[in-house]
Amino acid sequence: MTPEDLVEIEAIKRVKYRYTRCLDQKLWDEIGECFTADAVAAYSGGAYSFEGRDAIVDFLRRSMGAETFHSSHRMHQPEIDLISPTTARGIWALEDTVIETQWQITIRGAAFYNDEYVKDNGQWRISRTGYRRSFEELQPRAEVTGLRLTASWWATDGRSELPAG
Amino acid sequence: MTPEDLVEIEAIKRVKYRYTRCLDQKLWDEIGECFTADAVAAYSGGAYSFEGRDAIVDFLRRSMGAETFHSSHRMHQPEIDLISPTTARGIWALEDTVIETQWQITIRGAAFYNDEYVKDNGQWRISRTGYRRSFEELQPRAEVTGLRLTASWWATDGRSELPAG
Amino acid sequence: MTPEDLVEIEAIKRVKYRYTRCLDQKLWDEIGECFTADAVAAYSGGAYSFEGRDAIVDFLRRSMGAETFHSSHRMHQPEIDLISPTTARGIWALEDTVIETQWQITIRGAAFYNDEYVKDNGQWRISRTGYRRSFEELQPRAEVTGLRLTASWWATDGRSELPAG
Numbered sequence: 001m002t003p004e005d006l007v008e009i010e011a012i013k014r015v016k017y018r019y020t021r022c023l024d025q026k027l028w029d030e031i032g033e034c035f036t037a038d039a040v041a042a043y044s045g046g047a048y049s050f051e052g053r054d055a056i057v058d059f060l061r062r063s064m065g066a067e068t069f070h071s072s073h074r075m076h077q078p079e080i081d082l083i084s085p086t087t088a089r090g091i092w093a094l095e096d097t098v099i100e101t102q103w104q105i106t107i108r109g110a111a112f113y114n115d116e117y118v119k120d121n122g123q124w125r126i127s128r129t130g131y132r133r134s135f136e137e138l139q140p141r142a143e144v145t146g147l148r149l150t151a152s153w154w155a156t157d158g159r160s161e162l163p164a165g
Numbered sequence: 166m167t168p169e170d171l172v173e174i175e176a177i178k179r180v181k182y183r184y185t186r187c188l189d190q191k192l193w194d195e196i197g198e199c200f201t202a203d204a205v206a207a208y209s210g211g212a213y214s215f216e217g218r219d220a221i222v223d224f225l226r227r228s229m230g231a232e233t234f235h236s237s238h239r240m241h242q243p244e245i246d247l248i249s250p251t252t253a254r255g256i257w258a259l260e261d262t263v264i265e266t267q268w269q270i271t272i273r274g275a276a277f278y279n280d281e282y283v284k285d286n287g288q289w290r291i292s293r294t295g296y297r298r299s300f301e302e303l304q305p306r307a308e309v310t311g312l313r314l315t316a317s318w319w320a321t322d323g324r325s326e327l328p329a330g
Numbered sequence: 331m332t333p334e335d336l337v338e339i340e341a342i343k344r345v346k347y348r349y350t351r352c353l354d355q356k357l358w359d360e361i362g363e364c365f366t367a368d369a370v371a372a373y374s375g376g377a378y379s380f381e382g383r384d385a386i387v388d389f390l391r392r393s394m395g396a397e398t399f400h401s402s403h404r405m406h407q408p409e410i411d412l413i414s415p416t417t418a419r420g421i422w423a424l425e426d427t428v429i430e431t432q433w434q435i436t437i438r439g440a441a442f443y444n445d446e447y448v449k450d451n452g453q454w455r456i457s458r459t460g461y462r463r464s465f466e467e468l469q470p471r472a473e474v475t476g477l478r479l480t481a482s483w484w485a486t487d488g489r490s491e492l493p494a495g
Contacts, residue, residue, distance in 0.1 A: 003168030003333035006340060010171060017242035021258065021277065024299055044481065045489035063494055070300040072275030074241045074260055076404045077347035093351065095260075095404055095425075097275065099300050109481065110402030110427065111488070112351065132488030134354055135400040135429050136481035143475035145308035151209065151274065151301035158276070158297030159210035164228055168333035175336060182407035186423065186442065189464055235465040237440030239406045239425055260425075262440065264465050310473035316374065316439065316466035323441070323462030324375035329393055 009080045012088055012117050012124045019126065020073050025153070028061045035126050036118055042130035044111075049130075067154040068102035075113075086119040094131055099141075101149060109136035174245045177253055177282050177289045184291065185238050190318070193226045200291050201283055207295035209276075214295075232319040233267035240278075251284040259296055264306075266314060274301035339410045342418055342447050342454045349456065350403050355483070358391045365456050366448055372460030374441075379460075397484040398432035405443075416449040424461055429471075431479060439466035 015034050022031035035053040042049045048063075050056045064071060079091040092113040099106050116128035141147055151160040180199050187196035200218040207214045213228075215221045229236060244256040257278040264271050281293035306312055316325040345364050352361035365383040372379045378393075380386045394401060409421040422443040429436050446458035471477055481490040 001337050001340065003171070003337060006171055006333070006336055007166050007168060009340070010166065010174070014244060017244050017258075020242055021244070021256065024258075024275070025277070045487055047489045048494045059494070070275075072258075072260060072299055074239075074258060074404075076241070076406070077350055079344060079347050079351070091351065093347075093354075093402075093404060095402060095427075097260075097273075099302065107480075107492070108427075109490075110354070110400075112355070132483065133481035133486070133490060134402055134483045134488075135479060136490050136492070137429065138476075138478050138480050138492065139474065140476040144304065146303075146305040148303050149300060150272075150303050151298035153297065153299045156298070157210055158299075159212045160274075160298060160301050162272070162301070162303065164213045164224070168336070171336055172331050172333060175331065175339070179409060182409050182423075185407055186409070186421065189423075189440070190442070235440075237423075237425060237464055239404075239423060241406070262425075262438075264467065309469065311468075311470040313468050314465060315437075315468050316463035318462065318464045321463070322375055323464075324377045325439075325463060325466050327437070327466070327468065329378045329389070 005082055008082055008088070008119075008124070009078075012080050012090060013078055015117070015124050015126060016075055016078070016090070016092065016115070020075050023060065023064065023073055024071050026065060026067075028057060028065070031060065032057045033125075036120070039125070039127050039129070041128075044136075045132045046130070066100075066102065068100055070099040070101070070149075070152060070154075072097045088117040088119075088124070090115040090117065099149065101141075101152075101155075104141040106139045106141055107136065108139075110134040111136075170247055173247055173253070173284075173289070174243075177245055177255060178243055180282070180289050180291060181240055181243070181255070181257065181280070185240050188225065188229065188238055189236050191230060191232075193222060193230070196225065197222045198290075201285070204290070204292050204294070206293075209301075210297045211295070231265075231267065233265055235264040235266070235314075235317060237262045253282040253284075253289070255280040255282065264314065266306075266317075266320075269306040271304045271306055272301065273304075275299040276301075335412055338412055338418070338449075338454070339408075342410050342420060343408055345447070345454050345456060346405055346408070346420070346422065346445070350405050353390065353394065353403055354401050356395060356397075358387060358395070361390065362387045363455075366450070369455070369457050369459070371458075374466075375462045376460070396430075396432065398430055400429040400431070400479075400482060400484075402427045418447040418449075418454070420445040420447065429479065431482075431485075434471040436469045436471055437466065438469075440464040441466075 019034040111131040184199040276296035441461040
C-alpha cells in the first residue's frame with residue numbers, strides 16, 4: 001500500500017458514507033450518483049435483490065421513503081482492497097436501527113457488506129453491493145411502557161423536546 | 166486530494182475523536198483544547214446553543230457531569246473537505262446512548278453533525294459544531310423487567326459483574 | 331505525521347477490523363493471526379485476563395463460539411500513535427451487542443480499548459489489548475412483548491424473514 005493508494009481508498013470510503021447519509025436523509029436523487037448504471041444489489045443475504053441503479057434506487061425510495069420511517073445506518077471497519085487502478089473490493093460492518101412511528105415498530109440489526117467499486121471518469125462508484133445479517137430483531141413499540149420519541153428529522157425539524165441538562 | 170491532504174484530514178478526525186472520548190470519560194479540562202476560543206455550538210437542531218469555548222464546555226460539564234450519567238457517543242462516516250490550508254468542513258454521523266441511573270432513564274439517538282475546523286499554530290480545532298437529530302427516544306428503565314446494569318466506568322471501575330462465558 | 335505514517339496507521343486499523351470481523355463471524359483460526367504469540371489481553375477492566383495468543387483465542391472461542399451467540403462488536407474513533415517503526419499504541423471506542431437465543435438475553439455495552447501493536451516481518455499484530463467499560467447492561471428477552479429475531483447469520487443464512495418495504 002502506498003500513500004497514493006490511501007487517497008483512492010479514502011475516495012471509496014467517501015462514496016459509501018455519502019450513500020449512507022443519503023439513505024437516512026432520504027436524498028433519493030443524490031443517492032443514485034453513488035452507483036454505476038449497471039450496479040447490482042443483494043441486501044439481507046439476497047432477500048432483496050435488484051439489477052441496475054434505477055431498480056436499486058426505486059427499492060430504497062419505496063421501502064424507506066415515508067417520513068414516519070426513521071433510520072440510522074452506520075458503516076464501520078472498512079477493509080478496502082484495490083484490485084486495479086479502476087476496481088476495488090470492500091468489506092464493511094453495518095449496524096442499523098429503524099423506528100417506524102406509523103407501524104409502531106423498532107427494527108435493529110447488524111450485518112457485513114461485501115462491495116465492489118469501479119472508477120470511471122475520475123469518480124469511484126458502487127458496482128456491486130450486498131450484506132448478510134449477523135442478526136436482526138423486531139420489537140413492537142406500543143407495548144413498551146413510557147417509550148417516547150423526543151426528536152425527529154421530519155416531525156420536530158431535528159430538535160429534541162428534552163430540556164437541556 | 167493528495168497524500169498530504171490526507172494527513173490534514175486525519176488530524177481533523179483525531180480532534181473529533183478526542184472530543185468524543187473526553188465527553189464520555191468526563192475529561193472537562195482536556196475537552197476545551199478541542200475548540201477554538203470563539204467556537205460556537207448548536208446541538209440538537211439548535212435546541213442547545215452556545216457561543217465561546219467556555220460556554221460550550223460549561224454546558225457539557227453541567228449536562229453530563231454526574232457519575233450516574235453513562236454515555237456512549239460514537240462518530241461515524243466522516244466527510245471532511247479542506248477549504249484552505251487552515252480551514253475545513255466536516256459532516257459526521259452520530260449515534261449516542263445515555264443511561265442515567267439516578268433518573269432511571271435511557272436515551273438513544275442518531276444525528277448528523279455539520280462542523281467547521283480551523284488550524285492555528287499547527288493544531289486543528291473545532292470552530293463551529295452542531296447536529297440535527299434523525300431521531301431520539303427516551304425510555305424509563307424501572308419498568309423494564311429484569312434490566313440490570315452490569316458494569317460502569319465509575320461504579321464498578323469499568324469491570325463487568327458477569328461471569329466469563 | 332507523514333503520508334508514509336498514514337500507511338502504517340491504516341495497516342494497524344486493518345488488523346483491528348479483521349480481529350473484530352473474525353469475532354462476530356466466529357473465524358477462530360484466522361483470528362489468531364491478529365495477535366503476536368506473546369500477546370496479553372485484559373478485557374472488561376481486567377475481569378477477563380489472558381496471557382499468550384492461544385489463551386486469548388481459547389477464551390474467545392469458549393465464550394462466543396455457540397451459534398446461538400449473535401454478536402456485533404463495532405470499533406470506533408481510532409487514536410493511533412506510532413512509537414517507533416515497529417511499535418504503536420491505539421485507543422478505540424467499542425460498542426457491542428450480544429443476543430443469546432439459548433439463554434434469551436441481550437447484553438449491550440460501551441467501552442474504551444487501550445492497545446499496543448508490534449510490526450514483525452512486515453505485518454502489524456496486536457501485542458496488548460484491553461478495555462474498560464463505560465457501561466454494560468443485561469436484559470432478559472422472554473419478558474419483552476412481541477420481540478422477535480428476524481435474521482441470523484447461522485439460523486437463517488443471514489436473510490431477513492421480513493417482507494421488503
